[in-house]
Amino acid sequence: xxxxxxxxxxxxxxxxxxxxxxxxxxxxxxxxxxxxxxxxxxxxxxxxxxxxxxxxxxxxxxxxxxxxxxxxxxxxxxxxxxxxxxxxxxxxxxxxxxxxxxxxxxxxxxxxxxxxxxxxxxxxxxxxxxxxxxxxxxxxxxxxxxxxxxxxxxxxxxxxxxxxxxxxxxxxxxxxxxxxxxxxxxxxxxxxxxxxxxxxxxxxxxxxxxxxxxxxxxxxxxxxxxxxxxxxxxxxxxxxxxxxxxxxxxxxxxxxxxxxxxxxxxxxxxxxxxxxxxxxxxxxxxxxxxxxxxxxxxxxxxxxxxxxxxxxxxxxxxxxxxxxxxxxxxxxxxxxxxxxxxxxxxxxxxxxxxxxxxxxxxxxxxxxxxxxxxxxxxxxxxxxxxxxxxxxxxxxxxxxxxxxxxxxxxxxxxxxxxxxxxxxxxxxxxxx
Ligand code: ATP
Ligand code: MG
Ligand code: MG
Ligand code: MG
Numbered sequence: 001x002x003x004x005x006x007x008x009x010x011x012x013x014x015x016x017x018x019x020x021x022x023x024x025x026x027x028x029x030x031x032x033x034x035x036x037x038x039x040x041x042x043x044x045x046x047x048x049x050x051x052x053x054x055x056x057x058x059x060x061x062x063x064x065x066x067x068x069x070x071x072x073x074x075x076x077x078x079x080x081x082x083x084x085x086x087x088x089x090x091x092x093x094x095x096x097x098x099x100x101x102x103x104x105x106x107x108x109x110x111x112x113x114x115x116x117x118x119x120x121x122x123x124x125x126x127x128x129x130x131x132x133x134x135x136x137x138x139x140x141x142x143x144x145x146x147x148x149x150x151x152x153x154x155x156x157x158x159x160x161x162x163x164x165x166x167x168x169x170x171x172x173x174x175x176x177x178x179x180x181x182x183x184x185x186x187x188x189x190x191x192x193x194x195x196x197x198x199x200x201x202x203x204x205x206x207x208x209x210x211x212x213x214x215x216x217x218x219x220x221x222x223x224x225x226x227x228x229x230x231x232x233x234x235x236x237x238x239x240x241x242x243x244x245x246x247x248x249x250x251x252x253x254x255x256x257x258x259x260x261x262x263x264x265x266x267x268x269x270x271x272x273x274x275x276x277x278x279x280x281x282x283x284x285x286x287x288x289x290x291x292x293x294x295x296x297x298x299x300x301x302x303x304x305x306x307x308x309x310x311x312x313x314x315x316x317x318x319x320x321x322x323x324x325x326x327x328x329x330x331x332x333x334x335x336x337x338x339x340x341x342x343x344x345x346x347x348x349x350x351x352x353x354x355x356x357x358x359x360x361x362x363x364x365x366x367x368x369x370x371x372x373x374x375x376x377x378x379x380x381x382x383x384x385x386x387x388x389x390x391x392x393x394x395x396x397x398x399x400x401x402x403x404x405x406x407x408x409x410x411x412x413x414x415x416x417x418x419x420x421x422x423x424x425x426x427x428x429x430x431x432x
């Protein structure tokens with residue numbers, strides 16, 4: 001640890017030692033003789049006890065000027081304190097004020113969400129938001145570790161792309177030195193090329209979609225974990241996904257206990273999740289909807305309420321496979337036994353969180369792929385390179401894309417996706 005400073009979350013390793021914490025003042029209370037400073041350093045909150053008798057009148061009087069969010073380093077002895085949130089407190093031997101904060105707009109009272117969103121750069125300093133962002137970080141690391149342990153190669157896909165992967169309606173366009181270009185809404189096609197080179201790959205990049213509707217689960221900019229595997233069929237693909245999701249849940253339960261407590265997450269719901277996840281066909285899912293009294297016709301895509309009904313039926317993440325070919329992307333491989341459906345599966349999260357993964361087996365036959373490109377009225381020239389992949393050693397292959405923010409929302413138990421990312425990009429809202 002640098003300069004004898006310690007993170008609050010690691011205090012347990014320094015019991016009865018004198019250490020320094022570098023942080024900000026979150027709150028304070030006390031009397032003329034004893035002050036309790038609640039400090040935050042990004043890793044947690046710590047109660048620091050300042051006794052006038054111990055540190056002298058001059059230093060003690062300086063605590064009067066300390067406002068919320070004042071930056072301060074505090075030195076003291078770490079003591080066990082079962083009543084404190086982290087289990088420890090500090091008996092202060094000295095402190096240094098770095099910068100006295102102006103009157104802080106986000107107080108310890110309740111604020112409306114619009115007020116907070118306008119001040120997102122400060123809102124992220126509150127314990128709840130910090131807990132979410134720490135869980136997000138843990139989830140990202142867990143995904144990377146999962147793939148690293150399985151010898152996947154991290155192969156990044158481009159962000160600026162010349163053509164639309166699945167239609168232009170949700171694309172953000174930009175000017176590329178006089179040429180029309182778009183921000184990537186999926187790295188998939190490039191990931192397929194990377195998989196034909198490297199075998200099993202994943203990428204983890206930002207994704208952009210000009211979603212025109214306001215929902216609790218759509219952002220304009222989000223992060224997607226995408227994997228592509230050569231020689232994987234639909235079942236291999238599903239097995240990999242459930243192992244991955246299970247691994248990530250386990251990591252969060254193990255390493256984010258404090259954060260989950262701050263968020264008041266009902267962890268039993270996560271602990272009860274078991275492998276394998278149920279698998280049902282789209283046709284079976286339609287039956288479930290009809291039994292639940294929904295007016296639903298085979299061939300339609302599910303909306304959020306439908307997904308909720310289906311996942312509530314199981315109380316577990318559930319794979320829905322073999323969607324109608326007509327509602328899925330051009331590259332999805334039709335089921336040889338029934339070409340009206342594709343060998344794709346979505347993973348629906350429980351507790352109403354909806355689709356978190358879209359995945360499937362890709363068409364590996366050149367002629368069929370060409371035919372699909374035409375049927376979807378896509379410009380064939382733009383897909384020459386993609387068709388090449390089927391000319392030179394084509395193999396069965398599969399992949400999927402998982403939305404990071406949806407996963408964070410689910411594991412944290414959040415009402416809305418806007419809290420899952422430091423600076424959410426939403427419909428007509430991109431400040432700060
Ligand atoms: P939905 O049906 O919910 O709009 P989708 O089918 O359009 O999602 P895919 O293209 O399959 O999404 O993308 C893969 C994953 O990316 C989704 O399962 C979801 O987890 C996530 N995702 C898609 N769109 C968004 C968005 N606008 N904001 C956040 N995450 C998203
Ligand atoms: Mg969508
Ligand atoms: Mg969908
Ligand atoms: Mg999808």
